[in-house]
Amino acid sequence: MNNKLTKEEVLHVAHLARIKVGEEEIEKYQVELKQLLNDVDKIKEVDGYDEERMIAPWERDAVLRDDEPGEMLNPKEVLKNAPRHSGNYIAVPIVISEEA
Amino acid sequence: MSNYLPTIGIEVHCELKTKTKIFSNSINGYGQMANSLTNVVDLGYPGTLPTLNKEVINLAIKAALVLNCKIRRQMHFDRKNYFYPDNPKNYQITQAETPIGYDGYVEIEVNGKKKKIEIEEMHIEEDTCKSTHRGDKTLLDFNRAGVPLIEIVTKPCMESGEEAKLYLEKLRELLFYSDVSDCKMEEGSMRADANVSIRKQESDPFGTKAEIKNIGSISNVKLSIEKEIERQAQLYDEGKTFPPQTRRFDTKLNDTVLMRVKETGNDYRYFPEPDIPFVYITDEQIDKVKKTIPMLPDARREKYISLGISEVNAKKLVGHRSLSDYLNELLEEKIDFKTAGNLLLGDISAYLNKEEKEMKDTTLTKERFMDLVNKVSDNTLTSKNVKEILDKVMTSEKSIDEITKEAGIQNITDNSAIIEMIKKVMEANPESVTDYKAGKDRAIKYLMGQVMKESKGTLNPKMAMDVLKEELNK
Numbered sequence: 001m002n003n004k005l006t007k008e009e010v011l012h013v014a015h016l017a018r019i020k021v022g023e024e025e026i027e028k029y030q031v032e033l034k035q036l037l038n039d040v041d042k043i044k045e046v047d048g049y050d051e052e053r054m055i056a057p058w059e060r061d062a063v064l065r066d067d068e069p070g071e072m073l074n075p076k077e078v079l080k081n082a083p084r085h086s087g088n089y090i091a092v093p094i095v096i097s098e099e100a
Numbered sequence: 101m102s103n104y105l106p107t108i109g110i111e112v113h114c115e116l117k118t119k120t121k122i123f124s125n126s127i128n129g130y131g132q133m134a135n136s137l138t139n140v141v142d143l144g145y146p147g148t149l150p151t152l153n154k155e156v157i158n159l160a161i162k163a164a165l166v167l168n169c170k171i172r173r174q175m176h177f178d179r180k181n182y183f184y185p186d187n188p189k190n191y192q193i194t195q196a197e198t199p200i201g202y203d204g205y206v207e208i209e210v211n212g213k214k215k216k217i218e219i220e221e222m223h224i225e226e227d228t229c230k231s232t233h234r235g236d237k238t239l240l241d242f243n244r245a246g247v248p249l250i251e252i253v254t255k256p257c258m259e260s261g262e263e264a265k266l267y268l269e270k271l272r273e274l275l276f277y278s279d280v281s282d283c284k285m286e287e288g289s290m291r292a293d294a295n296v297s298i299r300k301q302e303s304d305p306f307g308t309k310a311e312i313k314n315i316g317s318i319s320n321v322k323l324s325i326e327k328e329i330e331r332q333a334q335l336y337d338e339g340k341t342f343p344p345q346t347r348r349f350d351t352k353l354n355d356t357v358l359m360r361v362k363e364t365g366n367d368y369r370y371f372p373e374p375d376i377p378f379v380y381i382t383d384e385q386i387d388k389v390k391k392t393i394p395m396l397p398d399a400r401r402e403k404y405i406s407l408g409i410s411e412v413n414a415k416k417l418v419g420h421r422s423l424s425d426y427l428n429e430l431l432e433e434k435i436d437f438k439t440a441g442n443l444l445l446g447d448i449s450a451y452l453n454k455e456e457k458e459m460k461d462t463t464l465t466k467e468r469f470m471d472l473v474n475k476v477s478d479n480t481l482t483s484k485n486v487k488e489i490l491d492k493v494m495t496s497e498k499s500i501d502e503i504t505k506e507a508g509i510q511n512i513t514d515n516s517a518i519i520e521m522i523k524k525v526m527e528a529n530p531e532s533v534t535d536y537k538a539g540k541d542r543a544i545k546y547l548m549g550q551v552m553k554e555s556k557g558t559l560n561p562k563m564a565m566d567v568l569k570e571e572l573n574k
Binding site for chain 1: 118119120124125126127133134135136137138139140143151152153154155156157176181183184185231232233234235236237238239240241242367369372373374375376377378379380
């Protein structure tokens, strides 16, 4: 069994997490991330792993909420937590571009 | 351009008509000041937890029922992970593994033939915040964040823009009439994406797919699909290939344009949402929801036609929900439905449009409306009379009789009086009488006009015409 992730796999995961990794780190994560995956695989070996799914740390079914409005935040408070705003909108660097 | 077989699948996002959001109790509203309808859950603040809205499940069950879907009895939610400013939690809560509805269909009629548009699945998810792109900035409004959505995904089973249009019209009608959503494409409460590919013949594998995103109207869905088919066909004709892509319909260019989304990565790493345990749906709950579904559009049209309303008018009535709901309250009554339909779609619609009112804003009770219908039906009132008294009919509480009397309308329904008037007109216009007898049909119209003039509009035209013909043929 291969004991390392490929360099590309590490870079892909880094991209998904939006983090930059240096050359040395890549090598480190190739090993560490693979080790983590191997550990998770061990859990899968438990008897009945696929039989009874547990998605939450307790066994009760979901308690549903009545459709009644509650308190909301003041827009001024909301904007305080944003680095930039434009009028009442939160502003971020442009995320889209197109070509005709 | 060579002939190709298009394959089209449609994904629709539809906002549910709840009071509050799906996972928080802030208000689900549209058209309010930006970022004024939010709380800590919608903004994804650390430590907050989602609480699932009961009404969302009920409306989703209802949608599944009207779309003929099977309903899953045990389901959960999943996290769809991605980094993008429209979602500060960095994941959207959706149903990837256990969509509430599956294997459904919507029936449409294409060129007189019925076709079932198959629905692969229908799932519940939260809406993201609304982003608007301005200059070098993207502006975010979190009022939409956490608004409950259902996403309805068809199989790739449509073959033209026209079919896609018919499907969307039918879908909108069903979800609107069942009160699941207000389905306003112009406000974004119903949004459609189309997946389009083409191939030479059915035995070929599917062609490369282009996804056209967020098209703002049903007619533009049709147009954008047609344009996209054309574009792909041209490329294939030139021997070119192209990668799968996301496009957008540009209303100024009337064409699709390539959309470049920075920071892509369709690696969503779905996993079950641990903050919401399993949701169970019981037969009792489904039955309870079933009882809240009003008569649906197809059944309404059928019923109206069976009551003597023309097919055209039946369609028009269903296109105008408040009129259709009004008429539905009278279905057990014995009235002339053809006249009722004509009145609702004619003078009454004109009045409502002019006054910018709905039926509920008028004084036209069921009883007074039926009285009006009967009086028009038995020729006591002419259509001209109706126009004269309609303002009063819609605003006062008085009976139709009283209003008619006050308006000074005294229609002559006495036959001998009509005959007298007609004889007078015939004596004054002997040439026209001779012309009519010589087979000139136009002459009778002239005579009729003279009769109505003589009566100052107090005659019922149909009655007068019958008597006039009788007299002329003597």
